[in-house]
Amino acid sequence: MSVEVSPPFVIPGKPRSEARGIKARRQAPPPPAPTTRVDAALDRLVISRALWLSPILLLQAVLCFRLTNGLEEDEALSINAGHQMIGHLLHGTATPAFGRYFGGIPSVFAVPAAMLDHIGGPDLVRATNTVLVLLATVLVYLTARRMVGQGAALLAAAVFAINPTTIFVARFASADAPCLLFLAASLYFAVVAVERRAYPWLAGALLSTAVAEKYVVILFVPGVLITAAAFNLRTLGAQQTRRLMLRITIATLLGLAVWAAVGHGDWSGFGRNALGGHTIDEIAGLTLWRDGWDYVGVLALASVVTAAVLRGRRWLTVVLCAAGLIPVLVEIVYQESASLQRNIALSMVFLAPVLGLLGAALLSPGRFLGARAPLAVVGSAVLLSSGMGTSAAMIHGWPTSTSINSALRYYAHDGSQRFLVDGSDLPAYYLSDVTSYGQWSSTLDDRYASPGGVTRLRTDIESGAYRLVLYRDNGATPALDRSMIPTLRTRYTLVAKVPVTNDNNHAYWSLWLSELPR
Template sequence: MAVISTSTTKAITRSITRKKPWTLSPPTAWPLFLILATQAIVSLATLHNTAFQDEGLYIYAGQQLFRYWMGGPAPLENYAFYFSGYPWVYPVIGGILDKVGGLELARAYSLFCMMGVNTIVYFCTKKIFQRPAAIFASAAYASLGTVLYLSRLATFDAMCLFLIALGTGLAIKIGTSRHSWLALLIGPLLMLSILTKYAAMLFSLPVLGVLVFTSLAFLGWWRMILRLVLALISLAGSMVTTYYFVDKSAFHAISGTTTNRVAEIIKPRLELFLHALQMGGLVWAAALVALVLIFRMDKRFRLTALLLFGSSWLVPAYHIYEQEGVSFDKHLAFGLFFAAPLAGFALAWISGHVQHSFSFARVKGRHWLVGLSVILLIFMLGSQQSQTIYTQWAHTGG
């Protein structure tokens, strides 16, 4: 019996390593292209406003820092002392883009990052739950109001979320292939995401958890341990290197804006909870259905599913506990990134597209209209919510 188990494991490993899940081909990837195009068009066509105060501050600071980099005068302020991300990362990028093509180019960079996040949602879901679930997951995520909003906001958030998503996608890639050395890339990616925005620290453990549980599900204990050790070594090395080069006044900003933040706009916890459900309740509900299905029918992905669902609630839990209303709408996109693959699986199951890779039989009948209706409902709510958020600050143009 042990011999059969070993050969089966090896066969699964060989099958995994031959597969190239990250390759785009027109016959299979066209739904993703259509979803990304829709995400871009809706964001560009419906969200219009002059610069938000954070956008103006980060771009202005970035231009000052870039001039200083090029031999100009020193910046007027020590931005590292109070920015919620290291000023030499995103603000410099935003400042350069604004200098080249104005605010719209800086916002286009955020749109590009959010489209990248959605692409990773697609491929991560496809790797674990197959293509139908990936299409539903990507469509649901692109339709969320918080995602559309971040796609048109030139702040730390879109780039930070892209790096977190990239780390998660890399963790799944490493956990399903024999190339263990790729785990050395996770540390620098996590460190760069934290430098982009310090709130990314909240998602470092979930990314490592995805690596652990995916490796355990596909490759076994020993390969999982090797990958985790390599990832931790690279993370420790990245932290030491960063500490050596970073402006030490940034530690004050980390405490003041993230780890020991004082709530600026205090809101009742129930109000924040209900607002979170309003913004992403349909996705979380579908994710919960998927969690129940996986726990009942396929034990291999139980830990991964539980981790994804729990990670999706880290942001709401933090804001609700702190009673912090500032940036709540933006940060929900971070949590819902982890819920999207589960939601995609649930919608694929409801629509009758669950494949035989799972231990339970394929659902009979194709109730695809149910899944499509849920996506359309998320889209209608999301487009309206994003427009409401995007007009919250006063228009200062002529």
């Protein structure tokens, strides 16, 4: 069945040929007229369109703020890095080459995150990220309203708000939330670039900043440009659209050049983490495909069906689907698994308007409404249930060091002692009041992760180089952890073994204390 949808917005009272002369006037056109009967019904029901977005934002805030957990390793790394960079700026203290570990320029997020942490701890960092994702939802709504109409835009905002990946990003203290906001803002200003002379340059600046936050956004840059071109082509014509896209492209390149100059010493992780980064353990391709399907498979299928069924905006929906799905496919094909679930939130910026258009078509009065409406209701219930359940599993699924911190605090002290952990940023953060960052080493360091690392690790442990050694079952470097156990049993004493989480008795933290005199 095909559903007829009216063409995109054209300036009222002006033929399309005159609309191409919009450059000379530079007057902001009014919001697009209703494109479906759902839009007309909404406009009759309420005076303020913003009232319809408020419940969606309230629901999203509730879904986000209900979730909490101890810091995850990447969160601790970001905040620790920010504190170290601030210390370097203020006191000249030496800092590690954090650029190797980040999927973006470290200082862009880490320094503001450390400032927020100093004021209100990790909770304030996460709360700020939640607000940024709420703002991204508003921008998704505004963009979708331009492209697909009022009713579909509200549904698009709802789909974006309750998606588990966006909820996860909102409660994760990393660069993902500001990156999501910058990407959504760049798409909006690219779509409305014709309305103000500054908008193309603003779109490019925001897009380059999103790339600086997370290098993986470079996969979405063509999608932003092509989406804006597909939307504006019918009203501006080919020549004017090309000029508009050229300005956005130039602005993006200039922005990237500025960020490259500002963070010239921090780009060492670009080659390693440009597509999101690998995990330490190899993950089978089929596992990544399964994870991708779990996170976005049904929504991707629904988006493709929408692009195939709906007339009137077929090319726009096809472009949106491609812009959202191709980066995910690239990450899976290249097995860039480290932040796949977070990067899918970026794809939702493009997929949400398509899904909103599908929802509006299902709810439009007309033939077969009795068959279409239940599909929309069931789909909404499934999306909400998935958003609540999957996001909770994602937030509560990572290991924390909460259970072992008290034992570490008893044995670890500031000074010349050194401590080895398979992921050192968690204890380094929680024990920053009694130890210094330089005392902590990780089995993730190049000294042990590079060829010959097993031998070097065994030698260091035999010599008692570390006062404490901490690892967990199925940790970040399980092969290295297993290789050092025989040596630990001869040179160290197991002083603590506690579950990683209270409800998981299958994974334990193991803390070993050196028997050699110091």
